[in-house]
Amino acid sequence: xxxxxxxxxxxxxxxxxxxxxxxxxxxxxxxxxxxxxxxxxxxxxxxxxxxxxxxxxxxxxxxxxxxxxxxxxxxxxxxxxxxxxxxxxxxxxxxxxxxxxxxxxxxxxxxxxxxxxxxxxxxxxxxxxxxxxxxxxxxxxxxxxxxxxxxxxxxxxxxxxxxxxxxxxxxxxxxxxxxxxxxxxxxxxxxxxxxxxxxxxxxxxxxxxxxxxxxxxxxxxxxxxxxxxxxxxxxxxxxxxxxxxxxxxxxxxxxxxxxxxxxxxxxxxxxxxxxxxxxxxxxxxxxxxxxxxxxxxxxxxxx
Amino acid sequence: xxxxxxxxxxxxxxxxxxxxxxxxxxxxxxxxxxxxxxxxxxxxxxxxxxxxxxxxxxxxxxxxxxxxxxxxxxxxxxxxxxxxxxxxxxxxxxxxxxxxxxxxxxxxxxxxxxxxxxxxxxxxxxxxxxxxxxxxxxxxxxxxxxxxxxxxxxxxxxxxxxxxxxxxxxxxxxxxxxxxxxxxxxxxxxxxxxxxxxxxxxxxxxxxxxxxxxxxxxxxxxxxxxxxxxxxxxxxxxxxxxxxxxxxxxxxxxxxxxxxxxxxxxxxxxxxxxxxxxxxxxxxxxxxxxxxxxxxxxxxxxxxxxxxxxxxxxxxxxxxxxxxxxxxxxxxxxxxxxxxxxxxxxxxxxxxxxxxxxxxxxxxxxxxxxxxxxxxxxxxxxxxxxxxxxxxxxxxxxxxxxxxxxxxxxxxxxxxxxxxxxxxxxxxxxxxxxxxxxxxxxxxxxxxxxxxxxxxxxxxxxxxxxxxxxxxxxxxxxxxxxxxxxxxxxxxxxxxxxxxxxxxxxxxxxxxxxxxxxxxxxxxxxxxxxxxxxxxxxxxxxxxxxxxxxxxxxxxxxxxxxxxxxxxxxxxxxxxxxxxxxxxxxxxxxxxxxxxxxxxxxxxxxxxxxxxxxxx
Numbered sequence: 039x040x041x042x043x044x045x046x047x048x049x050x051x052x053x054x055x056x057x058x059x060x061x062x063x064x065x066x067x068x069x070x071x072x073x074x075x076x077x078x079x080x081x082x083x084x085x086x087x088x089x090x091x092x093x094x095x096x097x098x099x100x101x102x103x104x105x106x107x108x109x110x111x112x113x114x115x116x117x118x119x120x121x122x123x124x125x126x127x128x129x130x131x132x133x134x135x136x137x138x139x140x141x142x143x144x145x146x147x148x149x150x151x152x153x154x155x156x157x158x159x160x161x162x163x164x165x166x167x168x169x170x171x172x173x174x175x176x177x178x179x180x181x182x183x184x185x186x187x188x189x190x191x192x193x194x195x196x197x198x199x200x201x202x203x204x205x206x207x208x209x210x211x212x213x214x215x216x217x218x219x220x221x222x223x224x225x226x227x228x229x230x231x232x233x234x235x236x237x238x239x240x241x242x243x244x245x246x247x248x249x250x251x252x253x254x255x256x257x258x259x260x261x262x263x264x265x266x267x268x269x270x271x272x273x274x275x276x277x278x279x280x281x282x283x284x285x286x287x288x289x290x291x292x293x294x295x296x297x298x299x300x301x302x303x304x305x306x307x308x309x310x311x312x313x314x315x316x317x318x319x320x321x322x323x324x325x326x327x328x329x330x331x332x333x334x335x336x337x338x339x340x341x
Numbered sequence: 342x343x344x345x346x347x348x349x350x351x352x353x354x355x356x357x358x359x360x361x362x363x364x365x366x367x368x369x370x371x372x373x374x375x376x377x378x379x380x381x382x383x384x385x386x387x388x389x390x391x392x393x394x395x396x397x398x399x400x401x402x403x404x405x406x407x408x409x410x411x412x413x414x415x416x417x418x419x420x421x422x423x424x425x426x427x428x429x430x431x432x433x434x435x436x437x438x439x440x441x442x443x444x445x446x447x448x449x450x451x452x453x454x455x456x457x458x459x460x461x462x463x464x465x466x467x468x469x470x471x472x473x474x475x476x477x478x479x480x481x482x483x484x485x486x487x488x489x490x491x492x493x494x495x496x497x498x499x500x501x502x503x504x505x506x507x508x509x510x511x512x513x514x515x516x517x518x519x520x521x522x523x524x525x526x527x528x529x530x531x532x533x534x535x536x537x538x539x540x541x542x543x544x545x546x547x548x549x550x551x552x553x554x555x556x557x558x559x560x561x562x563x564x565x566x567x568x569x570x571x572x573x574x575x576x577x578x579x580x581x582x583x584x585x586x587x588x589x590x591x592x593x594x595x596x597x598x599x600x601x602x603x604x605x606x607x608x609x610x611x612x613x614x615x616x617x618x619x620x621x622x623x624x625x626x627x628x629x630x631x632x633x634x635x636x637x638x639x640x641x642x643x644x645x646x647x648x649x650x651x652x653x654x655x656x657x658x659x660x661x662x663x664x665x666x667x668x669x670x671x672x673x674x675x676x677x678x679x680x681x682x683x684x685x686x687x688x689x690x691x692x693x694x695x696x697x698x699x700x701x702x703x704x705x706x707x708x709x710x711x712x713x714x715x716x717x718x719x720x721x722x723x724x725x726x727x728x729x730x731x732x733x734x735x736x737x738x739x740x741x742x743x744x745x746x747x748x749x750x751x752x753x754x755x756x757x758x759x760x761x762x763x764x765x766x767x768x769x770x771x772x773x774x775x776x777x778x779x780x781x782x783x784x785x786x787x788x789x790x791x792x793x794x795x796x797x798x799x800x801x802x803x804x805x806x807x808x809x810x811x812x813x814x815x816x817x818x819x820x821x822x823x824x825x826x827x828x829x830x831x832x833x834x835x836x837x838x839x840x841x842x843x844x845x846x847x848x849x850x851x852x853x854x855x856x857x858x859x860x861x862x863x864x865x866x867x868x869x870x871x872x873x874x875x876x877x878x879x880x881x882x883x884x885x886x887x888x889x890x891x892x893x894x895x896x897x898x899x900x901x902x903x904x905x906x907x908x909x910x911x912x913x914x915x916x917x918x919x920x921x922x923x924x925x926x927x928x929x930x931x932x933x934x935x936x937x938x939x940x941x942x943x944x945x946x947x948x949x950x951x952x953x954x955x956x957x
Contacts, residue, residue: 042844049845099872100865104697104765110853117849118842135845138838142730143718147846149753150717156757157708160765161697163870168761168888175754176896182750187743193734199835255873259857316895324899335739 045121045135052120052132053270056277059294060269061085066298067305074309089265097258101162105255108158109263115151116270119144123278124202126293127209127286140199141189144278149178151267155252162255170251173316174235174242180323181232181239187331188226192219192282195338201281208285216283221334223283227303228327232319233275236308239319247313276300343395344388345406345459349452352381356448363441371431374444378427378451382420385455391809394461405461405521411810412458414661415586418668419454419579425672425785430571432781433679437569443483447572450476450580457583462520463510470506470547470583474499477580481568491563498560502550509543512536526594534600541595545588545609552584553639554609554646555616556908562623565635570679573631577638577675578668585642585664588649589657593814596652610650614741617643617748622904624755625893630678630688630763633755634671637714640748641667647745648729653736654816655823655832659728661807662800666713666721666793673710673789674759677703680778680786681763690762691889695870697764699775702783704764709790711756713797716749719843720797724829731831758892766887767870767880798843801826 065085072079100106122139125132139147152174159167192215193199196207208214216223232239243251253264276297280287284300287293314322355377362370394407408416430447434440449472456469478499482492514520516536517528529537546557553561565577592609596602620640627633645667648660678688680703685693697704709720716726726749733742777783796803804824812818823830827839871880880886897904 045841045845046848049849097865099868101868101870101873102698106857107854110850110857113853114846114849118845121845122842135841138836138841140835140837142727143723143837143842146717146723146726147842149715150846153712153715153717153753153757157760157765160757160761161870162873163695163765163767163887164873165886165888168766171757171761172754172888172893173895175757176893176899179747179751179754179896180899183743183747186746190734190739190742194737194739197833199731199734199831199833203835263853263857317899320896320899331743335743339737339739 048132048134049117049121052125052134053117055125055132055290056116056120056270056273057266059297060271060273061089061266063272063298063301064269067301070305071309074306085265085269089262092258092262092265095258095262097260100260101255104161105158105260108155108161109256109260109267111154111158112151112267112271113263114154115148116267116274118147118150119278120270120274122147122201123274124205124281124286125277126290127205127288136202137200141193141201142199144201145182145186145189151271152178155264159252159255164255166248166250166254167252170242170244170248170254173244174252176316177232177235177239177241177319177323180320181229181327184225184323184327184331185229185233187328188222188229188334189282191222191225191331191334191338194335195219201278205281205286214283214285219283219334219337221330221337225327225331225334226279226283227300228330229323230275230279230300231304231307232323234272234304234308236304238308238311238314240308240313241316241319244313272301273297343393344384345393345395345408348381348384348389349406349456351384352377352448352452352455355381356445356452359448360441360445363444367440370441370444374448375427375431377448378420378423381455382424385416385420402464402520403462404465406456406459406465407461408459409810409813410806411589411813412586414665414807414810415458415579415582416455417806418582418665419451419458422575422579422668422672423451425789426571426575426676429574429676429679429782429785430569432779433571433676433683434569439483443480443569443572446476446479446483447575450480450575454579454583458586461522463513463522463525464520466522467503467506467510471503473580473583474503477564477568477572477576480572480576481564483569484567486567487563491560491567494560495564498550498557502547502557505543506547509540509547512540512543522590529595530598537595537599541591541599541605544591544595548584548587548591549612549646550584552581552588552642552646553616554584554642555612555619556911558616558620558639559909559912561639562632562635565638566629566631570631570675570682573635574672574675574679577635578672581638581642582664582668585645585649585660588646589660589814592649592652606650606652610647610738610741611744613643613646613648613650614744614748615643616640616646618744618751619904621748621751621755622897622900625751625758626897626904627755628690628889628892630681630690630759631675633759634674634678637752637755638667638671640752641671641714643748644726644729644745647741648732651732651736651738651741653732654811654819655728655735656732657811657816658804658807658819658823659725659732661810662728662803663722663725665803665807666725666796669789669793669796670710670713670722673706673786673793674714676782676786676789677707677710680782683782684775684778685772690758690892693763693772694766694885694887694889695764695768696772696775698768699772700764700777702777702787704760706783706786706790707764708760709793710786711760713793715753715756718797719794719839719846721793721800721803722797724797724800724839727829727837728823731829731835735832754893754896762889762892766889767885769885769887770882798839799827800824800829800839 065082069079069082121135122144124136156171280296284296359373362373391410396405453469453472460466478496482488513525550557565573617640620636624633624636645660645663648656682688713720713722716722808820829837
């Protein structure tokens with residue numbers, strides 16, 4: 039019982055941290071995008087205002103049970119991956135379940151939520167939602183290949199599938215994996231562009247085209263939960279990258295600096311890019327990113 | 342009398358009685374059909390123990406039937422799925438024609454599968470194997486749909502496999518003078534090298550046909566989708582596993598003793614991976630749920646074949662675990678398609694949409710089965726997938742694991758298509774009157790879907806008999822090293838403890854569901870799927886905006902270069918080539934008496950001309 043309370047407490051603390059950092063990043067994204075496009079842009083805390091507004095709004099309609107449950111599904115992915123990904127080196131301050139799952143579990147739990155949400159989106163009957171979902175799934179089949187190649191390369195090089203072990207390797211050797219396995223890092227970062235769904239890979243939400251895709255029929259509480267899940271998940275993914283490739287972090291400030299540095303990559307790449315078509319996006323991931331993934335596997339297998 | 346005799350006489354007697362009872366009364370026939378399967382299942386699990394065997398001989402050939410722990414794993418699939426499918430078919434087949442014929446063949450195919458598992462000699466193995474082929478063939482052509490394409494293809498490939506197996510059996514007998522499988526296994530290390538190479542190839546051809554391994558898979562999509570769904574759940578879930586059953590024996594007892602077994606294993610493992618990839622891609626391209634599931638069965642068997650071929654203890658565990666899981670989820674899904682077919686009369690995604698509120702129980706069981714198929718935790722499919730990846734990574738198959746991962750990620754696409762196509766999307770007037778399927782059809786689906794959840798959290802329940810079976814095959818026990826009741830471990834000592842993770846998943850889900858429901862569901866009202874804001878326009882009553890035509894067109898455009906080459910077209914090319922060849926031969930055998938007279942004349946002239954040089 040005590041153990042369960044301990045982990046629940048850890049989950050709540052990490053959730054709050056991830057939520058605030060994630061929402062701030064989203065706000066900064068809007069601000070930076072605006073400055074690049076020579077606009078003034080909203081304040082960096084605009085997304086906090088949005089979230090509070092959404093949560094206090096009254097929802098008046100729903101399209102059925104599945105749509106009602108959709109946001110809860112997406113939240114499962116965010117929270118459980120946050121629980122499995124170690125936040126700081128040595129499991130400090132944020133007790134979590136990382137010793138009970140590994141990278142392959144993480145890969146699969148990451149698709150649990152999107153699939154559940156896709157079902158919710160499907161029940162609304164809005165054609166844009168379904169189109170967005172098919173695009174999202176197609177793109178996922180694209181970027182998972184370089185991403186898994188990078189992970190497999192790390193797994194075979196260090197003979198472990200556990201995230202904590204990979205972090206320990208970096209702490210012991212004092213060398214970040216992004217330098218000792220550069221190809222894996224390249225492939226993983228290129229896959230990350232697809233994961234964050236910023237341009238040119240924003241085919242799922244596709245502003246001006248699909249009317250925000252799978253989200254289109256959700257408002258109020260539903261959108262509130264989805265937005266928070268998105269922010270938490272963004273932070274969880276960035277933390278995973280930091281853990282695996284950048285030696286983890288000893289305290290929160292270092293973590294925030296490192297994650298923000300990583301977050302700039304998809305953000306800045308996105309601001310300056312137009313949008314791909316679905317098949318172009320899928321093929322892009324099977325091109326250079328997968329080639330680097332292959333190099334990473336070769337490097338791990340041969341050296 | 343020995344219990345094994347009683348079991349077989351019970352099953353055969355039941356089959357014949359069911360067939361005869363069809364003439365008397367429909368109710369009696371249904372009861373006899375279900376009772377036969379139930380009684381033999383109960384008999385099998387209570388009275389027949391691991392290690393039991395009977396010896397007898399027919400015209401001097403010593404034969405032996407018995408059951409070992411390895412066969413028992415597959416008997417779980419055959420009888421478990423058989424019981425579920427028998428209840429289901431009683432309701433599904435109601436009102437159809439020639440039910441005596443259908444039930445008789447259904448029972449015969451169950452008997453033959455049990456016979457295969459219980460044969461300890463090659464002759465009964467072969468006979469039961471042929472019985473299985475024929476009884477399933479009769480059900481494939483039962484509907485009378487595409488008899489030419491699906492029926493002929495199926496029987497042709499099965500015959501190819503059977504001849505290969507017969508040849509291998511004759512080779513074994515010529516060399517050992519014995520037909521016992523045990524003797525063959527013991528003598529195999531001392532066979533000449535040519536035998537050592539050819540025997541596994543011949544046996545794998547036979548088993549590969551049933552397991553629908555590339556390039557022997559072309560019969561499967563048509564045969565699976567054309568037989569009645571009540572039987573397809575058994576066909577794809579249990580009957581195809583007989584191929585896996587044989588393959589594992591071949592790999593454990595023969596391939597291990599090959600002088601250089603690496604190339605052999607790699608070839609089969611890659612064939613399995615290619616099967617998985619191509620099966621998945623073709624499943625994505627289908628617009629008919631039966632075809633989609635049929636291709637998906639081909640793909641899922643591909644994973645299992647890869648696991649078997651890699652052959653490390655963890656890979657073997659994963660292959661056997663996936664076999665059990667595949668039987669459960671694919672059985673459920675085929676049953677769900679059958680339920681929808683029965684209630685709406687169609688299985689096409691672009692004809693029927695929005696059934697979720699009409700058939701909620703079918704939806705829930707399909708949802709669980711799809712989650713398991715996709716390999717998403719916390720359901721059973723994840724356990725099998727996890728073990729497969731870990732075993733491939735641990736045994737240095739780096740590119741193979743990427744291939745398998747690609748197949749499994751792309752599987753999400755057709756998984757979503759299945760659920761969306763039938764249950765989600767806009768609700769239509771046309772399907773307003775659809776009711777949930779009868780309880781007899783829904784219950785088996787729900788039971789199997791629940792089992793998937795249970796096995797996903799406590800895989801030890803299934804892994805325990807699998808472990809016993811693997812010990813029969815000569816593996817050392819894997820309990821504790823690779824798995825515990827609800828934990829999984831790989832060779833590097835990494836672990837996944839399922840229980841805490843499942844509690845985390847369930848807890849988070851419930852918390853946010855309650856959060857949404859307390860404030861949300863009460864104050865919101867339900868609106869129909871026509872009440873949407875699609876770019877500010879509200880669709881009219883008769884406008885159907887469901888997106889189902891060309892669902893994954895962009896994705897298919899991206900992968901089209903791979904899909905352009907179809908195995909079927911090569912076979913067709915081969916067939917056309919043969920036809921042209923025989924057409925050419927027909928010019929010689931023209932059927933015209935005068936032509937033949939000329940042939941005779943020419944022959945005689947030649948004889949006379951060369952008389953001296955020929956006969957000296």
